[in-house]
Amino acid sequence: MNGFPKHPVFQKIAILGPGLLGGSLALAIRASLPHARVHLWGRREEPLKLAEELDAAHLASTDLELVVREADLIVLATPVGIMPGLIEKILPIIKPSVLITDVGSVKGIVHQTIGQLLTKAGIDFIGSHPMAGSEKQGMTQARADLFKQATCLLTNDEHVHEDTIMALQRFWEAVGCNCIRMRSDAHDSTVARISHVPHVLAALCVHSALTDGDVERLGLISAGGFRDTTRISMGEPSMWAEILIDNAPAITKRLEEALAQLQQVQTLLNNGDKEELQQWLTRVREQRGQALGL
Amino acid sequence: MNGFPKHPVFQKIAILGPGLLGGSLALAIRASLPHARVHLWGRREEPLKLAEELDAAHLASTDLELVVREADLIVLATPVGIMPGLIEKILPIIKPSVLITDVGSVKGIVHQTIGQLLTKAGIDFIGSHPMAGSEKQGMTQARADLFKQATCLLTNDEHVHEDTIMALQRFWEAVGCNCIRMRSDAHDSTVARISHVPHVLAALCVHSALTDGDVERLGLISAGGFRDTTRISMGEPSMWAEILIDNAPAITKRLEEALAQLQQVQTLLNNGDKEELQQWLTRVREQRGQALGL
Numbered sequence: 001m002n003g004f005p006k007h008p009v010f011q012k013i014a015i016l017g018p019g020l021l022g023g024s025l026a027l028a029i030r031a032s033l034p035h036a037r038v039h040l041w042g043r044r045e046e047p048l049k050l051a052e053e054l055d056a057a058h059l060a061s062t063d064l065e066l067v068v069r070e071a072d073l074i075v076l077a078t079p080v081g082i083m084p085g086l087i088e089k090i091l092p093i094i095k096p097s098v099l100i101t102d103v104g105s106v107k108g109i110v111h112q113t114i115g116q117l118l119t120k121a122g123i124d125f126i127g128s129h130p131m132a133g134s135e136k137q138g139m140t141q142a143r144a145d146l147f148k149q150a151t152c153l154l155t156n157d158e159h160v161h162e163d164t165i166m167a168l169q170r171f172w173e174a175v176g177c178n179c180i181r182m183r184s185d186a187h188d189s190t191v192a193r194i195s196h197v198p199h200v201l202a203a204l205c206v207h208s209a210l211t212d213g214d215v216e217r218l219g220l221i222s223a224g225g226f227r228d229t230t231r232i233s234m235g236e237p238s239m240w241a242e243i244l245i246d247n248a249p250a251i252t253k254r255l256e257e258a259l260a261q262l263q264q265v266q267t268l269l270n271n272g273d274k275e276e277l278q279q280w281l282t283r284v285r286e287q288r289g290q291a292l293g294l
Numbered sequence: 295m296n297g298f299p300k301h302p303v304f305q306k307i308a309i310l311g312p313g314l315l316g317g318s319l320a321l322a323i324r325a326s327l328p329h330a331r332v333h334l335w336g337r338r339e340e341p342l343k344l345a346e347e348l349d350a351a352h353l354a355s356t357d358l359e360l361v362v363r364e365a366d367l368i369v370l371a372t373p374v375g376i377m378p379g380l381i382e383k384i385l386p387i388i389k390p391s392v393l394i395t396d397v398g399s400v401k402g403i404v405h406q407t408i409g410q411l412l413t414k415a416g417i418d419f420i421g422s423h424p425m426a427g428s429e430k431q432g433m434t435q436a437r438a439d440l441f442k443q444a445t446c447l448l449t450n451d452e453h454v455h456e457d458t459i460m461a462l463q464r465f466w467e468a469v470g471c472n473c474i475r476m477r478s479d480a481h482d483s484t485v486a487r488i489s490h491v492p493h494v495l496a497a498l499c500v501h502s503a504l505t506d507g508d509v510e511r512l513g514l515i516s517a518g519g520f521r522d523t524t525r526i527s528m529g530e531p532s533m534w535a536e537i538l539i540d541n542a543p544a545i546t547k548r549l550e551e552a553l554a555q556l557q558q559v560q561t562l563l564n565n566g567d568k569e570e571l572q573q574w575l576t577r578v579r580e581q582r583g584q585a586l587g588l
Contacts, residue, residue, distance in 0.1 A: 131515070131517040132517070134518070134519075150517070151514070151515050151517065153515065180514075180515060190512065190515060191515075193502070193503040193504070193507060193512060194503050194512055194515060194516040194517075194520045195516075195517070195519060195520065197499065197502050197503060198499050198503065198519055198520050198523045198524070199519070200556075200559060201495050201498060201499045201502070201523065202499075202523050203574070203575055203578045204495060204552055204555060204556055204559070205491065205492050205495045205496075206578045206579075206581055206582045206585075207551075207552070207555050207574075207577075207578055207581075208487070208491050208495070208548050208549070208551050208552040208555070209487040209488050209491060209492065209548075209585075210487070210581045210582070210585055211551060211581075213487060215581060215584050215585045216584065216585065218484065218487060218488055218585055219584070219585025219586050219587065220445070220474075221425070221445050221447065221474060221484060221485075221488060222488040222489075222585065222586070223425040223426070223444070223445065223488075223489070224428075225428075225489060225492055225493070225496075225525075225526040226488045226489065226492050227586065228522045228523070228525050228526070229492045229495065229496050229522070229523055229524075229525070229526060230492070230523075230582055231519075231522050231523070232519040232522070232523060233575070233578050233579060233582055234579050234582060234583070234588075235575075235579075237572045237573075237575035237576040237579060238572055240572075240575055241568045241569075241571040241572035241575055242568065244563060244571055245563065245566055245568045245571065248563040248564070248566065251563060252560055252563050252564060254502050254503075255502070255556065255559070255560055255563075256560075257501075257502050257505060258498055258501070258502040258556065259553070259556055259557065259560070261498055261501050261502070262494075262498055262549065262552065262553055262556065263553065265494060265498070265549070266546055266549055266550075266553070269538060269539065269542040269545060269546050269549070270542070270546060272539055272542065274535045274536065274539045275535075277535040277538060277539065278531045278532055278534075278535035279531075280497070280501075281497055281527070281529075281531035281534055281535060282531040283501075284497045284500045284501055284527050285527060285528050285529075285531060287500055287501075287504045287505075287509060288500045288504070288524055288527060288528060289528070290509050290510065290513070291500075291503075291504055291509045291510065291512055291513030291516065292513050292516070292521065293513065294528075
């Protein structure tokens with residue numbers, strides 16, 4: 001375990017993956033932590049060139065060793081599936097005192113794979129989930145203010161020292177996040193509820209609205225409600241398929257609830273039971289109002 | 295049937311129901327058709343007083359006879375359920391040349407009830423559905439620009455004369471709408487797809503996210519995605535229960551499709567079938583992009 005003196009601040013930060021989150025994080029660090037040195041790694045040259053043009057990093061390179069060597073903090077901003085391979089590559093060259101985190105949307109699987117791998121190697125790992133994505137993607141969409149007012153969920157299943165998680169928390173706060181700590185299983189069931197199931201239902205809404213219909217005409221007639229309800233379904237399909245599969249147990253549990261309720265709504269509609277339907281809509285409105293402080 | 299000379303413009307317009315739509319329409323007419331005289335009827339004094347304060351109408355009264363007498367155009371902006379009773383009351387006092395329309399969200403039932411009633415009495419009726427509502431309601435939320443850029447669906451199942459429907463179309467265009475004509479059955483299946491089923495799924499999303507959960511904490515952690523996906527679920531429950539029941543046949547047909555697809559998604563998640571899931575999300579994204587011209 002690392003104590004506070006080892007991470008008073010992170011001087012050298014390596015970000016792996018120049019996508020929306022990784023690129024925005026680089027820009028945010030440059031804006032909010034001007035004394036930190038930022039290194040950015042990616043497989044393709046194109047987003048790295050753009051990162052250089054935007055002065056998002058002191059070094060933007062496809063050379064993994066060059067990027068991670070000497071880093072105090074390494075942020076994995078790649079798809080979860082390729083993280084274990086990256087960790088195996090960098091383990092021989094990273095500083096023993098480095099803290100590694102990630103920005104993945106599912107945390108159980110990350111702790112089960114790279115969390116255990118790193119702990120065995122004596123390297124600190126804490127999971128991070130800055131809830132700041134959107135349906136946009138890539139370095140071209142990166143913004144220095146992406147994390148402003150975002151909630152960042154921290155999962156410390158490996159019980160890394162309090163001083164270290166405080167240092168990570170201050171890091172996320174410096175780029176604009178509010179941090180909440182929880183175990184990875186609580187994290188995964190929480191985000192299934194408020195992010196992953198909504199994604200499925202937004203996609204389902206598009207499917208149900210447009211399948212076997214005159215798509216252009218329906219789009220022309222649709223209003224702001226349809227647009228808002230389905231916005232998040234534009235998220236990158238390969239990224240979202242991975243998230244949904246990685247968090248399948250928590251998601252299917254919530255979808256069981258959704259399926260049962262949808263069947264119940266069908267019954268109310270078939271029976272013309274306006275009163276029950278109104279009661280359900282009232283409960284839903286109250287719940288949402290309570291949740292969002294409306 | 296009425297010919298064009300009977301409705302060159304509407305000089306005296308009576309709006310029944312001072313809610314969000316009725317109140318906004320009064321304000322919009324005052325702003326865009328300054329030579330028209332606007333009368334507004336409601337059951338309660340309060341919204342009528344507000345309408346007077348906002349100069350939304352030349353006459354705002356609970357006296358139905360006073361409001362509709364001499365009107366060239368009567369706009370029913372009440373819940374669909376109370377329209378037949380209102381029509382029976384006003385039939386003896388309205389001008390034979392008047393055109394009656396409504397602003398309800400379901401059109402089949404309106405034509406089956408008051409459409410037939412008015413046609414028998416020799417009075418012209420055309421259905422209107424300005425798609426300009428929101429989760430807000432009441433005269434307090436009324437805005438003169440509510441109809442700007444909104445699509446207004448016109449249903450002329452009773453085959454009112456072309457000149458009359460053109461006059462109505464120009465009226466809606468004057469307050470900012472783009473009009474599209476269709477039969478009421480096509481209307482009802484279209485809005486089931488792009489408005490009513492999205493409403494059910496937005497409510498289902500709240501239900502699934504918050505039921506048996508720590509509502510305040512979930513709300514705190516939720517991000518813009520949850521907020522947008524569920525916004526329309528805040529619509530007035532009694533109004534929406536009525537809409538859903540009135541359009542139940544078209545809605546349940548689409549919900550069958552949604553239920554089958556949701557069960558299919560469950561199967562993909564249980565089987566870990568990432569490829570099929572990604573293909574579905576890709577199709578959905580393409581469909582939505584095509585519909586909205588993205």
